[in-house]
Amino acid sequence: MKCNRMVDVGRRQFLRGGFVGAAGAAASAVLPAEAARARGLARVAYPSTRLANIRDLKVNEPMDIAYPDADSPGVLLKLGRPVEGGVGPDGDIVAFSVLCPHKGWLLSYSAGDRTLNCPGHHSRFDCEAGGQQIWGHATQNLPQFLLRVDDKGDIHAEGVDELIYGRLSNVLEA
């Protein structure tokens, strides 16, 4: 599947930073000024970021996104059947971080069984089960992005349910 290769390209870019510039074009998200407010709060304040419109999604074709900011790559998926945390009219739209919570390698999507897989040490996560680690070395399940679909069909990310790899605050703070 093509996306495996695509993510591989992404990994090299991620290694030197600036992942989103190339592969995550869909996520030219507005970075909100509120991000800086995170310090001192019990839970960080998340930006609301438009990721795509439902019309942009095809079943089982991953779309590169980034959330809560350009340095945190993710994937937006329409799975074709209702799943845990799924939104939209079919309850089937989900988004996850694609940084492996083990050592931060970039996950690749396997359309065959709708999983995210890590080339680093072979951890894998189930996109149809809330990002549950099917097998692996990570000590958490995959961070899932909280989504909302508005009247126009725009999909917004508004929160994250686990700590994203590589940051000690999901919303980076100065």
Added chain:
Amino acid sequence: MAYKRQIDRLPIIPADAQEFNVTCHYCIVGCGYKAYTWPINRQGGTAPDENKFGEDLSRQQYQDAEAWYAPSMYNIVRQNGRDVHLVVKPDVNCVVNSGLGSVRGARMAENRPSRVTGTQLQRIGDPLVWRNGTWQPTSWDDALDLVARVTARVITEGSEDDLVVSMFDHGGSAGGYENTWGTGKLYFGAMKVKNARIHNRPAYNSEVHSSRDMGVDELNYAYEDYQLTDTIFIVGANPMETQTNLFLNHMVKGLQNGARMVVVDPRRTLTVASAEQFAGKENVLHLAINEGTDLALLNALFTHIADQGWVDREFIEKSTFRDGVAVRQDAAHPASLGSFEHALEAVRMSVEEAAGICSVPAADIVKAAEWIAKPHDDGSRRKCVTAYEKGVIWGNDNYRTVGALVNIALATGNIGREGGGCCRLGGHQEGYFRPSDAHVGRPAEYVDQFLIRGLGAVHHIWACDHYKTTLNASEFKRVHKRRADMVKDAIDAAAGRSREEVVDAIMGAIRMGGLFVVDVDIIHSQIGQNAHVILPACEANEMNLTSMNGERRLRLSERYMDPWGNSRPDCLIAAGIARHMERVLREMGHGEYADRFKGFDWQTEEDAFMDGYHQANPEVTYERLRAMGNNGVQEPVVGFENGRLVGTTRLYTDGRFTRHGREDGKALFCAGAWRGWQAPGKAREKASHRFWINNVRANIFWQNQFLDQKNEFVQDRYPHPFVEMHPDDMVELGINPGDLVEIVNENGVTQGMAYPMPTLKRNTVAMVFGSPAGSQGNVVNPGVNELVLPDYKHTWGNIRKIADATPETRAISFKSHEVAL
């Protein structure tokens, strides 16, 4: 619902945080971690000068970053009586794991008991004594007095043979040099207890008798040998799952250096799947033999290698016994030992015959022999490192099968050389230092049957839970509970009376067949339900603990927090028992006997270390080990130079083999021919049941399931013990993923959750071993080998659905474990 912690920020480790060396205490590999603690009211900042790593933490960290830690690596714990922040994260500078964390070790912080965050509140904080129908918290003196009075009465009115002891023999979790010495000095020094058993098997014996009898210690290599070798030969082991960072940080690097891998396992394991990804399918050979036929395969490999002349003649001449039979087969030796020729003649097996027995293609056996031993085109010797574990150790005909593996390694000159070695992969770390156990005898007493037969009067249990880790477990539990209940009833009937009268009542119940049970553990275990006294122990890092890993790497894992509640290190609990025994025996008028319990006036675990291990290894002290950090030193320690301990990278580099104690330093070959099912009852059981019930481990909780029964991340993944089945078998039996099923045979019943696994062979089941919620040992027959090694791996049963999937099991992922890249 996939479990999410809903933690989206963590306190930053300040630049001045305290730093401690930590060796993960769960599995044999012993990955290095660093623990950081700092006061509760502060944290570091994102600017480089404000945090421990000197990193700009306001920016995203990239792949393999040192400066990131997961929520599971964080907790708030007590240190010197105050709450402090704690982070325990993998050490990038440790040569064992190079910064890799495992799904177990990277949860060490989260699996610490904390009054603040509420983790691991199952830990016991006070001694408990059975009183008024339940376990009542009490003082150490009160609890130890009762233990000592009953134990002293029993051994003076009867003998020390009436005291049965189940105790860890390992390092890391429980155990360690301090604690094996504390318990060892008590039971094998002050006393000579012979009815003892080890945490995972029903007798006090070695798991690798034959290797040792042949002169070869079972941990003889260095992990780097996997990177220096031509071929990695794995038999009955699954390191991707169970020695994860040994696999990832050493074996994978070997594969990437061009090594090939041969895996012998009836099941396609993740080791096979993952090695194929890293090395390419063409460089991985999986011999999916019939269960229990390893010996036939190994003897055929040995025969073929010998017949082809792919042996190391010079090594055989110089380093091995050359004169026929050295040790005859007898009750203590399930095969004779002697020269290469003696062994070859005895074990001779053709490739074709083995192919028939094992159901693998003859060509694959030949290919394996070539990968293991055929010299390179330029004539140079092929290097091969051999690794084995429970598939062999808990398999059919342990003595001969381990011997057959060592035969191949010896014949090809692969022990004591770079890129060689023939080693078990191990479970826990090691950390054994005890007075001689020669009085135990060989074969050792089959202690679990001894208890079932109504023998023994007092049972001291140290971090063992037979309920989960014995065979014939159904019967064991019935009898143990019945005997312990007799004593509980007697105590209840004596409620309100004096200590003397209560002890008299206990002795009365013992004479009727009752059993007085003392359980030393960190949690209230299942066998602990039968205990009359429960003594709370603490874990590594709540005390200083020394252990060595699978390449004999000795480290001091430092104390960074207080023992939970009033719990104590095992060595100090043993010392407490000894001191109370001395007092009580003296009161009873046994002054001479009492004197044997002197020498336990330790205040700290370091005192126990100095009294035991240090006496035999005078170079080694806590201070010197601390200085050696997470890389420690490989045992044996041979000196101290320039402020550093000097160790031994691999054993037997001089070609002298010593583990058997022979003065000539010659290794012996094992003449163990294939003889079908060795343990009683196995062939019959196989013939009368549909499914082979293999017991397996899972990386997520192997070696720490006792803690993970209270860990949400783990319980969410496996709400019940998994029973992996082929999907076609499930369809035939009307079983859906997540349904609860029973495994039934004449030995007992156990239960778990059906999990489809298309890579399994039909009519086989892979059930997790040692689960608190469904003991696979329930259905294992009592059959052991001549030296009382259990054959847990070979059990057959039928499967019955008992309930539809629960909401919890329905919600989990049932997808294949193999990565799809």
